Amino acid sequence: MKLLAAMILAAGLLSAVHIVHAADPDPLQDFCIADIAAGPVSNGFPCKLPALASTDDFAFSGLAEAADPSVSATNGTATLAFVRQWPALNTQGLSLIRLDINPGGVVNPHTHNLATEILYVLEGEMYTGFVTNNFGNDPTISNKLYAKVVKKGEAFIFPRGLLHFQLNKGKVLASSLNVLNSQNPGIQLMPLALFGSGIDREMLEKSFFMNATQVAALENIFQ
Numbered sequence: 001m002k003l004l005a006a007m008i009l010a011a012g013l014l015s016a017v018h019i020v021h022a023a024d025p026d027p028l029q030d031f032c033i034a035d036i037a038a039g040p041v042s043n044g045f046p047c048k049l050p051a052l053a054s055t056d057d058f059a060f061s062g063l064a065e066a067a068d069p070s071v072s073a074t075n076g077t078a079t080l081a082f083v084r085q086w087p088a089l090n091t092q093g094l095s096l097i098r099l100d101i102n103p104g105g106v107v108n109p110h111t112h113n114l115a116t117e118i119l120y121v122l123e124g125e126m127y128t129g130f131v132t133n134n135f136g137n138d139p140t141i142s143n144k145l146y147a148k149v150v151k152k153g154e155a156f157i158f159p160r161g162l163l164h165f166q167l168n169k170g171k172v173l174a175s176s177l178n179v180l181n182s183q184n185p186g187i188q189l190m191p192l193a194l195f196g197s198g199i200d201r202e203m204l205e206k207s208f209f210m211n212a213t214q215v216a217a218l219e220n221i222f223q
């Protein structure tokens with residue numbers, strides 16, 4: 001009986017630990033407007049003095065207008081409202097991204113290692129989706145694609161950390177508002193990480209079965 005009780009307690013503790021790690025840590029105060037200049041500490045930013053907070057700290061207008069997607073090499077722009085852009089997000093476990101994509105434009109395949117994301121289409125339509133782990137917990141869904149065209153008013157969820165992407169197959173500008181459950185979701189754009197970081201060219205040639213000229217062409221775009 002004692003053993004059973006101990007096992008139930010251990011299982012409870014394990015699931016409690018799991019819940020705590022499922023998202024950003026809970027805040028221990030009403031708010032903690034980030035003092036960005038003070039720099040990041042181990043988990044987020046130090047608070048500026050609460051008495052110095054004003055209503056304007058809690059408002060954000062940086063996502064009001066469509067960004068111009070043609071400034072991007074891929075004709076797709078992501079405007080961020082993470083803690084660095086909106087310091088009031090500090091300790092609140094949430095952030096936003098606005099996507100604006102010209103017809104034919106893309107947002108490169110990327111991951112947010114620290115957050116789950118929901119995309120909500122404001123205008124137009126996007127072909128979007130994600131790919132599961134190559135060697136996941138369940139082999140029947142390893143390296144599996146879940147993707148479709150999501151239209152104005154519809155939403156799509158990208159599970160935490162998985163590779164996902166957007167392509168505007170429509171004829172008009174496509175825009176979305178995306179919610180992420182971290183103040184600092186992280187973004188790793190695959191072409192940028194691979195061809196824009198200075199990885200030894202031999203590594204890239206052998207991984208992607210490309211010759212030096214082909215690798216150099218991609219490095220020119222992403223470095």
Ligand SMILES: *[C@@H]1O[C@H](CO)[C@@H](O)[C@H](O)[C@H]1NC(C)=O
Pocket residue numbers: 070073075102103105
């Ligand atoms: C970007 O999109 C605009 C508007 O659709 C288009 O005119 C332009 O050719 C595109 N640029 C590239 C590099 O595809």
Ligand SMILES: *[C@@H]1O[C@H](CO)[C@@H](O)[C@H](O)[C@H]1NC(C)=O
Pocket residue numbers: 211212213214
């Ligand atoms: C690299 O590969 C491309 C495409 O197959 C080919 O056209 C080009 O000649 C190759 N360049 C070199 C230097 O091998």
